Amino acid sequence: MIKVAIVGSTGYTGAELVRLLSHHPEVEIVALTSQSYVDQAYEEVYPSLTGQVGLSCQAQDIEALMNEADVVFLALPHGLSVPWAQEAYRQGKKVIDLGADFRFREVQTYENWYKTKHEAPDLLSQAVYGLPELNRHKIRESVLVANPGCYPTASILGLAPLLQAKVINPKKIIIDAKSGVSGAGRSAKLGSLYGEVNENVKAYGVATHRHTPEIEQEIAALLGMEAEKVKLSFTPHLMPMTRGILSTIYGELLENLQISAVELRQIYKDFYDKEPFIHITEEDQWPQTKWCYGSNHVFIGLTVDPRTHRVIVTTAIDNLVKGAAGQAIQNMNILFDLPETKALERPGIWP
Ligand SMILES: NC(=O)C1=CN([C@@H]2O[C@H](COP(=O)(O)OP(=O)(O)OC[C@H]3O[C@@H](n4cnc5c(N)ncnc54)[C@H](OP(=O)(O)O)[C@@H]3O)[C@@H](O)[C@H]2O)C=CC1
Numbered sequence: 001m002i003k004v005a006i007v008g009s010t011g012y013t014g015a016e017l018v019r020l021l022s023h024h025p026e027v028e029i030v031a032l033t034s035q036s037y038v039d040q041a042y043e044e045v046y047p048s049l050t051g052q053v054g055l056s057c058q059a060q061d062i063e064a065l066m067n068e069a070d071v072v073f074l075a076l077p078h079g080l081s082v083p084w085a086q087e088a089y090r091q092g093k094k095v096i097d098l099g100a101d102f103r104f105r106e107v108q109t110y111e112n113w114y115k116t117k118h119e120a121p122d123l124l125s126q127a128v129y130g131l132p133e134l135n136r137h138k139i140r141e142s143v144l145v146a147n148p149g150c151y152p153t154a155s156i157l158g159l160a161p162l163l164q165a166k167v168i169n170p171k172k173i174i175i176d177a178k179s180g181v182s183g184a185g186r187s188a189k190l191g192s193l194y195g196e197v198n199e200n201v202k203a204y205g206v207a208t209h210r211h212t213p214e215i216e217q218e219i220a221a222l223l224g225m226e227a228e229k230v231k232l233s234f235t236p237h238l239m240p241m242t243r244g245i246l247s248t249i250y251g252e253l254l255e256n257l258q259i260s261a262v263e264l265r266q267i268y269k270d271f272y273d274k275e276p277f278i279h280i281t282e283e284d285q286w287p288q289t290k291w292c293y294g295s296n297h298v299f300i301g302l303t304v305d306p307r308t309h310r311v312i313v314t315t316a317i318d319n320l321v322k323g324a325a326g327q328a329i330q331n332m333n334i335l336f337d338l339p340e341t342k343a344l345e346r347p348g349i350w351p
């Protein structure tokens, strides 16, 4: 059995890791950490998980936990992962970080957008960006997996076939994305209150959201370009729903290029041909967030608008599953040479 520790287990992504991993046939959860609930039974913190794990929350003892586990999932706020990664290196263990501390290749990009100094820039080159559909070969060989952000997961998966086929101008991409409120985590925040979110929709982080450089970095990597050469407009919106991301992407077709929606759909189907979690919808069928509610599945719909000469793509994911915990488990399965779908096969809940 793979011994797993979940650090930050009492947050939303931590709880999603517990829910999914407690049904993983090759996994034993050996430790759950928390800051606020030390010594409290985990099922008291999450009664919905009663009977799934008979553990109490414990404080962070990095050395001891790393010693006990084969792999550690970090579900912590940004900026707290470095000591874990350093200890993992010392002990030769594997780390999957759900936060952003190891997602960037250039330390300057992280420091500019996260407005904080990186404590271990030397480790950035050791980390692999954990998007299995694009990077599984590198993930297999790695010890430090930087799990992507939720918006970047939806956006990059929606863009990758277009970029590889070189049909759009990579400098004219617009992404309009919507998220459920669980994307903001479980800690109390004014903007997450029912009265603020219910019957309301708002844009936030306009032209400043930290997922912009993450998406640009991965697009540039796909194109074999330097990250500074790609610039996109990314606007996230908060929706009155619990889970889900819908990312609508607009790409400008290269001048004089003629391509039909049928041809483009075939490009997507070929690109994701063997991917168990990616589903390309048929003409006039547009993905809905509820199709992936609670699952690791991704739905992508697309068309070509001949009037504007633009491609329009929409991608739906569950931010807590494919956008966080599910993808992290997919990465763990790769690291331990298991089928990628282990513990993740189930479809979403409908209605
Ligand atoms: N929510 C989402 O949809 C996604 C989140 N992520 C990323 O995953 C990470 C976790 O997110 P999420 O689960 O939403 O966050 P939450 O705010 O829900 O949970 C944070 C967890 O970290 C613990 N924690 C908070 N501060 C400290 C500290 N100073 N020292 C030790 N532990 C601490 C909390 O403990 P306690 O409960 O005891 O206070 C809790 O277990 C973040 O980096 C986030 O950006 C990535 C993709 C999607």
Ligand SMILES: CC(=O)N[C@@H](CCC(=O)OP(=O)(O)O)C(=O)O
Pocket (backbone or CB within 6 Å): 098, 099, 100, 148, 149, 150, 151, 179, 180, 181, 182, 183, 184, 185, 211, 236, 238
């Ligand atoms: C709705 C909401 O607030 N969403 C979060 C994104 C969560 C996420 O993907 O997390 P990372 O911070 O790990 O990149 C936000 O916009 O900050």
